Amino acid sequence: MNGLNDWYISTDEDVEVINVVVEDTQRNPAQPDDALEWATYHGLTWVTVADHEETWVPVWGDPDDSKPQQSYTVLGSDGVIVYHDKRADGSTVGTVTSAVESAP
Numbered sequence: 001m002n003g004l005n006d007w008y009i010s011t012d013e014d015v016e017v018i019n020v021v022v023e024d025t026q027r028n029p030a031q032p033d034d035a036l037e038w039a040t041y042h043g044l045t046w047v048t049v050a051d052h053e054e055t056w057v058p059v060w061g062d063p064d065d066s067k068p069q070q071s072y073t074v075l076g077s078d079g080v081i082v083y084h085d086k087r088a089d090g091s092t093v094g095t096v097t098s099a100v101e102s103a104p
Contacts, residue, residue, distance in 0.1 A: 020060075035048045082102065082104075083095070
């Protein structure tokens with residue numbers, strides 16, 4: 001999966017992974033075709049969507065648009081956020097996995 005395989009979390013619990021693509025390769029708002037290309041390139045088997053309306057980053061991402069947008073959010077089955085890292089600078093496979101495993 002070109003490096004993304006390590007981030008796939010496999011548990012006995014019901015886990016839904018969603019990937020939000022916010023920009024294309026020219027830093028324009030991502031379109032559905034960009035999300036499909038990303039998922040195909042990385043061999044993703046989970047839901048991958050495009051934020052063509054540019055609503056994701058202001059709420060969930062890093063407001064510093066000079067760097068690539070990566071953020072990680074884990075919601076519990078009750079819909080409550082149990083983990084959120086806007087810049088992805090504190091996220092590791094271990095921290096995200098731990099958040100998933102401790103989520104209700």
